[in-house]
Amino acid sequence: MKTGVMERLAEIAARYDTDKSASHGYLGDFEEVLGDRRTKPTAVLELGVFHGGSMQMWRDYFASGPVVGLDLNQIEVPDTSGRIRTYAGSQDDAVLLDRIRAECAPDGFDLIIDDCSHIGRLTKASFWHLYPRHLRPGGIYVIEDWGTGYWDTWSDGHHFDPASDGPGLGRRAGRRIGSRLGRRPSLVGRLGRRIWRSFGPQHLPSHDYGMVGFIKQLVDECGMPDITAPGRGGLSPARPSTIQKMRLTTGHVFVFKPPAAD
Ligand SMILES: C[S@@+](CC[C@H](N)C(=O)[O-])C[C@H]1O[C@@H](n2cnc3c(N)ncnc32)[C@H](O)[C@@H]1O
Numbered sequence: 001m002k003t004g005v006m007e008r009l010a011e012i013a014a015r016y017d018t019d020k021s022a023s024h025g026y027l028g029d030f031e032e033v034l035g036d037r038r039t040k041p042t043a044v045l046e047l048g049v050f051h052g053g054s055m056q057m058w059r060d061y062f063a064s065g066p067v068v069g070l071d072l073n074q075i076e077v078p079d080t081s082g083r084i085r086t087y088a089g090s091q092d093d094a095v096l097l098d099r100i101r102a103e104c105a106p107d108g109f110d111l112i113i114d115d116c117s118h119i120g121r122l123t124k125a126s127f128w129h130l131y132p133r134h135l136r137p138g139g140i141y142v143i144e145d146w147g148t149g150y151w152d153t154w155s156d157g158h159h160f161d162p163a164s165d166g167p168g169l170g171r172r173a174g175r176r177i178g179s180r181l182g183r184r185p186s187l188v189g190r191l192g193r194r195i196w197r198s199f200g201p202q203h204l205p206s207h208d209y210g211m212v213g214f215i216k217q218l219v220d221e222c223g224m225p226d227i228t229a230p231g232r233g234g235l236s237p238a239r240p241s242t243i244q245k246m247r248l249t250t251g252h253v254f255v256f257k258p259p260a261a262d
Pocket of ligand 1: 053054071089092116
């Protein structure tokens with residue numbers, strides 16, 4: 001490792017076996033978000049570590065702090081710093097996740113990266129266990145490769161149907177049946193429908209399979225102040241979002257946890 005000059009993340013990644021360098025823009029995304037934290041003690045947990053190359057990269061990038069990895073497979077990562085630890089198990093094993101935090105980062109993690117199954121259900125289970133309990137206030141939770149939800153080849157993915165961005169399925173089917181039966185709505189009916197379309201609730205359906213569906217659920221969590229707005233949103237009691245902000249790129253979602261109140 002070079003000293004004095006701060007190495008770019010891409011230079012560090014080039015030394016190790018990590019697929020983060022293969023994906024155009026991934027390392028730049030990370031640097032933009034994490035650059036300010038680099039010199040501070042940073043406790044990192046990565047879910048899904050393959051051969052451990054990304055853990056070595058994080059160890060060299062952050063000045064200090066534990067770098068902990070969880071993978072289905074038991075792996076050994078060459079490391080003389082003593083900062084790297086690995087665990088074998090599944091990302092949705094809540095008991096194991098609690099143990100990892102207790103053994104490696106009793107004060108919680110500053111950065112959690114999910115580069116694991118890329119399956120919506122498992123990603124959701126890890127997120128809602130780790131984010132509230134084991135990510136420190138002001139910490140960042142990163143979800144990689146959320147676009148698998150657009151792939152038929154992924155176990156819970158589905159190809160994108162442009163019609164999912166069009167009128168609702170029910171309305172389209174109704175129109176088709178109506179035209180088959182040769183029924184034309186009355187003038188009053190047509191007028192009423194036009195007014196309803198202009199001023200009534202507008203439903204814009206969208207793709208919600210697998211990871212894509214989970215990321216859209218996180219958007220709902222960001223909307224919690226409006227969802228629970230007294231007299232407006234429909235849900236009570238009123239509460240703020242547990243998410244301070246989200247940053248979405250083509251490959252990543254960065255979820256920022258609010259800092260501790262003063
Ligand atoms: C894309 S690779 C990780 C790459 C690594 N983070 C890097 O940047 O080089 C995904 C890893 O997730 C692991 N994995 C898949 N499903 C998992 C699960 N349910 N729980 C834990 N690990 C899982 C796989 O064994 C694999 O090593």
